Amino acid sequence: MGGNLISTMRGINAPIIYLAWSPNNKVLAATTVTTHSGYLWNIDGSLIVTLKTNSNSFSPLKWSPNGQYFAVNAESNDRVDIYRADGSIFTSINRDATYVRDKVWSPDSKFLAVNASESIKIANIENNSLKVKAFDKTLIEAIGWSGNSKLVIAYSVDNYITILSNDVVSMTSFHIKDEVHSTPRLFTSSANNIIGFSYKSDRSNLSKDNSLLTLYKFDETIFKTIKTINRFERFTGLTRYYYTKNDLAWSPDGKILATTNFEAVNFFDIEGNALATAHTKASDGINEVVWSPNGNFLVVGDEKSYWLLRPDGQILGTFNGDKKQH
Numbered sequence: 632m633g634g635n636l637i638s639t640m641r642g643i644n645a646p647i648i649y650l651a652w653s654p655n656n657k658v659l660a661a662t663t664v665t666t667h668s669g670y671l672w673n674i675d676g677s678l679i680v681t682l683k684t685n686s687n688s689f690s691p692l693k694w695s696p697n698g699q700y701f702a703v704n705a706e707s708n709d710r711v712d713i714y715r716a717d718g719s720i721f722t723s724i725n726r727d728a729t730y731v732r733d734k735v736w737s738p739d740s741k742f743l744a745v746n747a748s749e750s751i752k753i754a755n756i757e758n759n760s761l762k763v764k765a766f767d768k769t770l771i772e773a774i775g776w777s778g779n780s781k782l783v784i785a786y787s788v789d790n791y792i793t794i795l796s797n798d799v800v801s802m803t804s805f806h807i808k809d810e811v812h813s814t815p816r817l818f819t820s821s822a823n824n825i826i827g828f829s830y831k832s833d834r835s836n837l838s839k840d841n842s843l844l845t846l847y848k849f850d851e852t853i854f855k856t857i858k859t860i861n862r863f864e865r866f867t868g869l870t871r872y873y874y875t876k877n878d879l880a881w882s883p884d885g886k887i888l889a890t891t892n893f894e895a896v897n898f899f900d901i902e903g904n905a906l907a908t909a910h911t912k913a914s915d916g917i918n919e920v921v922w923s924p925n926g927n928f929l930v931v932g933d934e935k936s937y938w939l940l941r942p943d944g945q946i947l948g949t950f951n952g953d954k955k956q957h
Contacts (some may be wrong), residue, residue, distance in 0.1 A: 651701070652694075653694050653698045653701075653716065654698040656674070656924065658671055658679065658698075659671070660692050662691070662692050668681055669683075671718050680718030682703070682714065682718060693735075695736045696738055699740065700715060700721060701716070702736070704731055704734070709731065722759055724743070724754050724761060729750065730748045732771065733746040733773065736776075737780035737797070738779075741757055741780060742754065742776075742780060743756065744774055746773070746785070749765065749767075749770060750763055751763070751771065751785060755797075762797075762798060763799070764795055766785075769787045772787065772788055773785065773817040775818070776819050778819070778820055778885055782849075782850075786807075786817060790806060791804045792804065792828075793805075794850075794851060803852060805854040807828075818880065818881055818888065820881050820888075820901060821881060821883065821884070826846070827845070827879060827881070827888055828847060829843070829890075843859055843860070844859070844879070845858070846888075846903045859903075860903060878919065879891065879920060880920040882926045886900065886901060887899070887942050889929055889931075889942070891918070893917070894916070895910050895911065896909045896911070896920070896929075898944065906942070907943050909946055911936075912936075912949075913931075913933040913935075914933065915933040915934050926942070927941070929942065938950075
């Protein structure tokens with residue numbers, strides 16, 4: 632926890648776009664754009680394998696929660712390849728060349744849901760089968776899983792939330808009354824049927840304090856609002872902060888949601904009650920929130936620095952390049 636250099640990963644000659652640790656923290660994966668490749672390293676820095684993804688994607692490589700597989704976009708986002716942890720190919724999804732917007736593993740690692748723009752494709756890892764649900768020319772913006780891995784939840788541009796069984800047999804849709812602008816994101820809790828839905832409510836006024844986070848509880852037949860939180864209520868008039876897909880994150884046990892509030896990190900429980908706040912000195916707005924696998928720590932950062940926190944709001948350290956500050 633001292634921020635000391637452990638090892639240096641080598642064998643790559645291109646800018647790294649995404650890094651992803653395996654759940655057991657023994658393998659580090661990276662993807663690049665300019666060489667269209669993926670890389671796996673051991674923790675000692677030795678290269679395990681180089682993967683040719685043929686992707687110009689900025690979409691991250693994603694490990695299954697059990698660490699046995701990882702998924703990566705390929706062929707300019709028209710396909711998703713699933714690899715075993717040793718780098719050998721397992722299967723490919725979406726060979727009909729529709730654009731892949733996102734991919735999400737179920738909490739039990741038995742399914743991978745792929746957002747293929749106007750359809751959801753669910754790969755069953757155990758029997759290597761694929762189920763497809765088309766959305767009748769309606770663009771799907773975001774997808775996620777229920778905590779029990781039985782349901783996929785999706786938001787489409789017609790302002791509907793759809794709840795779909797993992798075998799795509801049953802489907803229920805609910806209309807969201809709020810006017811949603813900008814690309815919304817779903818953040819599903821791994822232990823509960825709770826989602827955080829983050830969006831901007833007024834596109835006409837970019838400086839308006841209107842970045843909202845709504846918590847919903849759902850099952851096969853119910854979609855209920857728990858609470859709506861204004862994420863930037865303390866910072867009216869901010870225009871320089873850019874939203875990212877990684878600026879909110881549930882703890883691994885699904886009980887705490889960490890959200891950014893420009894330079895601050897706020898912690899909420901599954902009922903939307905405030906638990907703690909940590910104030911960093913981020914000058915450009917925090918754009919990355921990553922929990923440790925055990926949920927005891929998290930790292931947040933802007934483009935210049937990053938901070939090590941506890942979920943009680945305590946800041947343990949600040950790192951800026953090769954320099955550590957206390």
